[in-house]
Amino acid sequence: MDERxxxxxxxxITAEKDPTxxxxxxxxxxxxxxxxxxxxxxxxxxxxxxxYTDGAYAxxxxxxxxxxxxxxxxxxxxxxxxxxxxxxxxxxxxxxAGMFVDILGQIETLARTPFRKLDAPYGPIKIxxxxxxxxxxxxxxxxxxxxETARNCAKAFLSTALRGQIELDWNEVKxxxxxxxYRIFPQCDALVKEVADEVQIKSPLHPxx
Amino acid sequence: xxxxxxxxxxPMNESxxxxxxxxxxxxxxxxxxxxxxxxxxxxSSSSDGRLRKLFSGERGLxxxxxxxx
Numbered sequence: 001m002d003e004r005x006x007x008x009x010x011x012x013i014t015a016e017k018d019p020t021x022x023x024x025x026x027x028x029x030x031x032x033x034x035x036x037x038x039x040x041x042x043x044x045x046x047x048x049x050x051x052y053t054d055g056a057y058a059x060x061x062x063x064x065x066x067x068x069x070x071x072x073x074x075x076x077x078x079x080x081x082x083x084x085x086x087x088x089x090x091x092x093x094x095x096x097a098g099m100f101v102d103i104l105g106q107i108e109t110l111a112r113t114p115f116r117k118l119d120a121p122y123g124p125i126k127i128x129x130x131x132x133x134x135x136x137x138x139x140x141x142x143x144x145x146x147x148e149t150a151r152n153c154a155k156a157f158l159s160t161a162l163r164g165q166i167e168l169d170w171n172e173v174k175x176x177x178x179x180x181x182y183r184i185f186p187q188c189d190a191l192v193k194e195v196a197d198e199v200q201i202k203s204p205l206h207p208x209x
Numbered sequence: 210x211x212x213x214x215x216x217x218x219x220p221m222n223e224s225x226x227x228x229x230x231x232x233x234x235x236x237x238x239x240x241x242x243x244x245x246x247x248x249x250x251x252x253s254s255s256s257d258g259r260l261r262k263l264f265s266g267e268r269g270l271x272x273x274x275x276x277x278x
Contacts, residue, residue, distance in 0.1 A: 017270060017273075018270070018272075018273045019269050019270040019271075019272060020234075020272070020273075021231075022270065024230075051219075051230075052219060052237070053237055053238075053240075053241045054234050054235075054237040054238040054241060054278070055237075055238065055241035055242075055245060055249045056238070056241075056247065056248045056249050056250060056272040057249040057250055057251075058250070058269065059250060059251065059254065059256065059260055059268045059269040060260050060263060060264050060267075060268060060269035060270060061256055061260065061269075095263070098263070099263075100256070100259060100260070100263070113221060114221060114222060116219055116220075116221070116225070117223070117224035117225070118224065118225055118227065118230055119224045119225070119226050119227055120227055121227060124224060130219075149249060149251050152245040152246065152249050153245075153249055155241075155244045155245050156240075156241035156244065156245050156249065158244070159240040159241055159243050159244045159245075160237050160240040160241060163236075163240045164216075164218055165216055165218055165219065165233060165236055165237050165240060166218065166219045167218055167219060167220050167221040168221075169221065195244055198243065198244050199240075199243055199244065
């Protein structure tokens, strides 16, 4: 990606006032630059949740991980690439175009479903699987104690998925919730039923009832 | 589960175009708000210091109202 294109993108992202669009555009330019060097970035955390729900959740930071098959991501390479975006700070967190970008470690995922993909303005971005984000939020909503924000996030996910706006693999949700790393299936089942009742749709975890 | 709406669905195995993702924003927000409060953003986190400094005391830019999505 040449300097002129980067400059144009940065001006656009800096001027963007919608926090959800701003973070997806920023993820797009970061992904494009890192992809050129063999590193695939994945959007995780609040920006990933916002991508699926538009639920007014994300803060002013963008969390990215890199995928398992990527080239090694040295601190020097991080600094070089984020430097092209005029990023201030580092080596794991930068201020860029009026937001913070955190590049965390290699993504940890148990999900067997694919990362979802968005053809964003500066190149495609990959987003953490909604099945695992949902099960994670349900775990955090009850363990180690009740967490209302996490519960509301999970409910937003469920409502958008139940209403057909996200294609979710419900068998994968069930499998993940039952795994020893989560052990949250009864709570997951109950919350799916609760939201399904609220939006008047049959629970996909009990299609025959 | 089959889509019950004409709103573009975020698919599992293909990419969603930017235009379709934008087109679905309002419907996704409305679905979320059927079962949750208006704003879900956390009130605090370990990033509070840097966020509030950058966003004039807030933790991020204000969200676009649903009516303008």
